Amino acid sequence: xxxxxxxxxxxxxxxxxxxxxxxxxxxxxxxxxxxxxxxxxxxxxxxxxxxxxxxxxxxxxxxxxxxxxxxxxxxxxxxxxxxxxxxxxxxxxxxxxxxxxxxxxxxxxxxxxxxxxxxxxxxxxxxxxxxxxxxxxxxxxxxxxxxxxxxxxxxxxxxxxxxxxxxxxxxxxxxxxxxxxxxxxxxxxxxxxxxxxxxxxxxxxxxxxxxxxxxxxxxxxxxxxxxxxxxxxxxxxxxxxxxxxxxxxxxxxxxxxxxxxxxxxxxxxxxxxxxxxxxxxxxxxxxxxxxxxxxxxxxxxxxxxxxxxxxxxxxxxxxxxxxxxxxxxxxxxxxxxxxxxxxxxxxxxxxxxxxxxxxxxxxxxxxxxxxxxxxxxxxxxxxxxxxxxxxxxxxxxxxxxxxxxxxxxxxxxxxxxxxx
Amino acid sequence: xxxxxxxxxxxxxxxxxxxxxxxxxxxxxxxxxxxxxxxxxxxxxxxxxxxxxxxxxxxxxxxxxxxxxxxxxxxxxxxxxxxxxxxxxxxxxxxxxxxxxxxxxxxxxxxxxxxxxxxxxxxxxxxxxxxxxxxxxxxxxxxxxxxxxxxxxxxxxxxxxxxxxxxxxxxxxxxxxxxxxxxxxxxxxxxxxxxxxxxxxxxxxxxxxxxxxxxxxxxxxxxxxxxxxxxxxxxxxxxxxxxxxxxxxxxxxxxxxxxxxxxxxxxxxxxxxxxxxxxxxxxxxxxxxxxxxxxxxxxxxxxxxxxxxxxxxxxxxxxxxxxxxxxxxxxxxxxxxxxxxxxxxxxxxxxxxxxxxxxxxxxxxxxxxxxxxxxxxxxxxxxxxxxxxxxxxxxxxxxxxxxxxxxxxxxxxxxxxxxxxxxxxxxxxxxxxxxxxxxxxxxxxxxxxxxxxxxxxxxxxxxxxxxxxxxxxxxxxxxxxxxxxxxxxxxxxxxxxxxx
Numbered sequence: 056x057x058x059x060x061x062x063x064x065x066x067x068x069x070x071x072x073x074x075x076x077x078x079x080x081x082x083x084x085x086x087x088x089x090x091x092x093x094x095x096x097x098x099x100x101x102x103x104x105x106x107x108x109x110x111x112x113x114x115x116x117x118x119x120x121x122x123x124x125x126x127x128x129x130x131x132x133x134x135x136x137x138x139x140x141x142x143x144x145x146x147x148x149x150x151x152x153x154x155x156x157x158x159x160x161x162x163x164x165x166x167x168x169x170x171x172x173x174x175x176x177x178x179x180x181x182x183x184x185x186x187x188x189x190x191x192x193x194x195x196x197x198x199x200x201x202x203x204x205x206x207x208x209x210x211x212x213x214x215x216x217x218x219x220x221x222x223x224x225x226x227x228x229x230x231x232x233x234x235x236x237x238x239x240x241x242x243x244x245x246x247x248x249x250x251x252x253x254x255x256x257x258x259x260x261x262x263x264x265x266x267x268x269x270x271x272x273x274x275x276x277x278x279x280x281x282x283x284x285x286x287x288x289x290x291x292x293x294x295x296x297x298x299x300x301x302x303x304x305x306x307x308x309x310x311x312x313x314x315x316x317x318x319x320x321x322x323x324x325x326x327x328x329x330x331x332x333x334x335x336x337x338x339x340x341x342x343x344x345x346x347x348x349x350x351x352x353x354x355x356x357x358x359x360x361x362x363x364x365x366x367x368x369x370x371x372x373x374x375x376x377x378x379x380x381x382x383x384x385x386x387x388x389x390x391x392x393x394x395x396x397x398x399x400x401x402x403x404x405x406x407x408x409x410x411x412x413x414x415x416x417x418x419x420x421x422x423x424x425x426x427x428x429x430x431x432x433x434x435x436x437x438x439x440x441x442x443x444x445x446x447x448x449x450x451x452x453x454x455x456x457x458x459x460x461x462x463x464x465x466x467x468x469x470x471x472x473x474x475x
Numbered sequence: 476x477x478x479x480x481x482x483x484x485x486x487x488x489x490x491x492x493x494x495x496x497x498x499x500x501x502x503x504x505x506x507x508x509x510x511x512x513x514x515x516x517x518x519x520x521x522x523x524x525x526x527x528x529x530x531x532x533x534x535x536x537x538x539x540x541x542x543x544x545x546x547x548x549x550x551x552x553x554x555x556x557x558x559x560x561x562x563x564x565x566x567x568x569x570x571x572x573x574x575x576x577x578x579x580x581x582x583x584x585x586x587x588x589x590x591x592x593x594x595x596x597x598x599x600x601x602x603x604x605x606x607x608x609x610x611x612x613x614x615x616x617x618x619x620x621x622x623x624x625x626x627x628x629x630x631x632x633x634x635x636x637x638x639x640x641x642x643x644x645x646x647x648x649x650x651x652x653x654x655x656x657x658x659x660x661x662x663x664x665x666x667x668x669x670x671x672x673x674x675x676x677x678x679x680x681x682x683x684x685x686x687x688x689x690x691x692x693x694x695x696x697x698x699x700x701x702x703x704x705x706x707x708x709x710x711x712x713x714x715x716x717x718x719x720x721x722x723x724x725x726x727x728x729x730x731x732x733x734x735x736x737x738x739x740x741x742x743x744x745x746x747x748x749x750x751x752x753x754x755x756x757x758x759x760x761x762x763x764x765x766x767x768x769x770x771x772x773x774x775x776x777x778x779x780x781x782x783x784x785x786x787x788x789x790x791x792x793x794x795x796x797x798x799x800x801x802x803x804x805x806x807x808x809x810x811x812x813x814x815x816x817x818x819x820x821x822x823x824x825x826x827x828x829x830x831x832x833x834x835x836x837x838x839x840x841x842x843x844x845x846x847x848x849x850x851x852x853x854x855x856x857x858x859x860x861x862x863x864x865x866x867x868x869x870x871x872x873x874x875x876x877x878x879x880x881x882x883x884x885x886x887x888x889x890x891x892x893x894x895x896x897x898x899x900x901x902x903x904x905x906x907x908x909x910x911x912x913x914x915x916x917x918x919x920x921x922x923x924x925x926x927x928x929x930x931x932x933x934x935x936x937x938x939x940x941x942x943x944x945x946x947x948x949x950x951x952x953x954x955x956x957x958x959x960x961x962x963x964x965x966x967x968x969x970x971x972x973x974x975x
Contacts, residue, residue, distance in 0.1 A: 223646075238642065238643060243517075243518035392648070394646065394647070395646060395647040395648075396646055397645070397647045397649070397650035398624070399519050399520075400520055400522070400561050400565045401521055401560070401561060403564075403624065403650065404564035404567040404568060404648055405564055406647060407567075407603070407647055407648035408564075408567050408598065408600065435561075435563070435564070438532045439521055439533055439560075440521060441518060
């Protein structure tokens with residue numbers, strides 16, 4: 056399989072303009088500027104590229120929502136606030152192939168009529184930030200950014216903005232608030248960012264990996280992109296495998312790739328000869344899969360949905376038999392309670408409440424009725440808030456308890472963790 | 476114009492109308508905390524969730540525009556359950572210290588708990604503890620544990636007072652309301668945040684712990700702090716006024732009130748109120764009975780007023796009293812000179828919202844009724860004063876060396892000290908009447924308190940006195956005076972008053 060996102064990663068100085076250009080970098084631009092902007096959007100639509108940040112929304116369709124007759128400036132915001140536990144793909148694109156992101160950004164900016172690109176980078180990403188800033192500087196010097204890019208008459212400016220450590224700022228509208236200098240609170244929708252986004256102007260917000268796939272689609276066409284993946288989930292995707300495998304890391308595979316193959320072949324199987332217990336396939340917020348489910352599922356949007364979980368960000372967290380599922384859920388609840396922005400009552404209180412119950416439960420002071428209460432709290436949180444952070448804890452609660460209930464009940468019976 | 480159904484009732488509304496507003500018009504009150512009709516939509520409390528047919532998820536009715544054919548349920552099993560669950564969440568970390576909470580009796584959280592939930596708590600964990608007493612500003616105290624993070628106060632400061640002092644700090648259930656570093660909640664309208672706080676998080680430092688709100692009685696009145704004439708509810712118990720709350724009048728103050736005006740009620744409770752008629756005799760004040768007062772005054776007025784009479788009316792008095800005063804003066808002496816006096820403060824504050832530099836509630840009315848501002852007072856044997864006079868006018872009055880000065884006064888103050896007679900009159904809080912605000916809007920106020928001692932409305936004293944003097948003044952109510960003076964009935968004033 057041809058690599059679309061990771062092809063340069065093993066090259067020395069892959070982050071530099073010289074290396075990027077030597078491997079065909081920025082070649083999509085000459086074709087791009089011969090296309091009409093709406094043709095670019097159309098091509099991306101046809102490619103079937105879906106948002107790689109977690110929601111999987113069709114990218115071309117998102118771009119097409121930008122109003123054509125609006126005289127306001129348009130913006131592209133790149134979401135590089137990668138903070139979902141278990142996810143570490145965007146970081147590598149920023150570090151190892153930043154020019155591909157810039158090239159994709161130019162493509163998107165051209166398609167939607169934006170002259171300004173903001174890249175919102177997670178505050179802790181010091182090194183990726185420096186790498187991207189270097190690349191942006193090089194791109195300006197090389198005439199790929201700024202006024203009249205390569206004589207095309209197209210202007211694109213590219214700015215980096217660091218976040219300050221809040222997970223919620225990866226939610227696209229909280230990102231916009233933060234970028235505007237405000238508290239990172241997700242906005243109520245409607246209005247949607249395509250109509251009223253950054254500074255009240257039409258805005259597209261795309262994940263790093265999504266934008267990085269654009270040069271290939273522009274260059275080689277949607278048909279070439281569609282040769283990988285499945286009918287409804289075309290293309291390739293980065294999967295960040297962490298946990299108890301022999302070779303954790305980033306793997307670019309076509310969508311529809313069997314999870315079993317990813318774990319057993321690409322990652323070299325489970326480490327220390329331990330048995331697989333569970334897999335969180337798409338970043339910490341998606342429902343967990345049992346070992347049996349994990350072994351028969353393919354990594355595409357539809358197949359994972361059919362198993363009641365999600366592709367999410369592609370953060371595959373592999374857990375072996377040594378993992379206590381109560382502790383796993385406690386860990387997640389701690390994270391989401393800490394990261395809830397506190398805006399909506401069900402999330403602010405529900406995440407904190409769940410965490411406290413789980414803490415007590417894990418300490419051996421739980422009862423079976425706590426499990427039913429947790430499930431009810433999860434139900435009361437889900438789908439009732441401005442953003443989906445409360446769902447992001449509700450889903451793990453439901454899946455952990457329902458799929459590993461015996462283990463939870465064992466905690467009650469023993470008054471401690473059976474694995475300790 | 477979309478037509479939709481809410482709880483089976485049909486309504487047609489202007490495009491863009493929100494479901495919560497349409498429901499309100501139908502008399503369906505959807506519980507809510509963060510929504511406020513004068514503020515931007517925050518959509519954070521999630522209390523107003525409703526079930527809408529063909530929409531898979533619960534919808535917040537405060538951010539849901541009505542669309543054609545929409546079918547909304549606020550009383551379905553789901554909608555009821557969602558509200559109950561949101562309440563449960565809000566109460567998880569709420570201290571439930573209602574017995575010592577100043578909001579008790581007017582707390583939306585308390586009310587909704589009773590109307591929507593009434594069930595025991597399932598929360599067995601340790602609550603998050605926060606500060607119980609944080610001075611947000613000179614007028615407002617914050618109890619962080621009671622705050623439900625609805626953000627109304629923050630939006631008020633951003634959008635109405637436009638002073639941007641407040642924000643949230645921390646995240647999750649540790650969120651706290653704070654002023655920005657180096658700032659305080661000290662804008663001229665800060666106590667409105669207390670009014671709109673749906674719970675007991677923000678309390679008025681002036682009012683807190685003084686009264687349980689269910690003991691308070693309320694009268695529709697007008698703030699006398701300046702010439703804007705903000706509509707208020709004057710709230711009192713056992714003859715003491717405890718607070719003003721803004722009363723909606725879209726043409727004047729919308730639903731707001733400035734802090735200074737709000738605190739101007741203290742004048743009513745002042746211990747220097749004049750309770751009984753007093754006569755100066757050999758330099759000391761002698762208390763008089765009402766009959767004796769009328770008798771003696773009528774005699775001296777008959778004797779002296781016909782020669783020369785100066786009548787000075789205060790812009791603090793009501794239209795009705797000023798009009799009766801004018802009639803009385805003219806009845807005593809057809810050539811009586813009419814003058815006005817206004818309360819003046821040093822460096823008066825003003826803005827382009829509610830606060831006017833003219834600190835008199837009825838400057839427009841007193842002028843309209845013919846009492847003009849005078850640079851100097853003409854020589855007069857007899858001077859009648861209705862209400863108070865400013866310092867400069869008091870000096871001018873002293874210089875006249877008049878033989879008889881009668882002051883109709885609500886207070887024992889430097890002005891009434893100048894008189895030979897001081898007659899106790901009621902304030903707007905104790906009588907019915909009207910003021911003309913700065914633009915000539917006639918607005919009615921109602922009697923809230925019983926008059927103490929021998930206080931009477933000035934027009935009652937004047938009518939009684941006229942009778943004793945031997946002239947008939949044919950009116951028996953404040954309303955008749957307004958009718959004669961302004962050709963208006965009280966009912967003509969409606970809810971927004973009437974510009975004359």
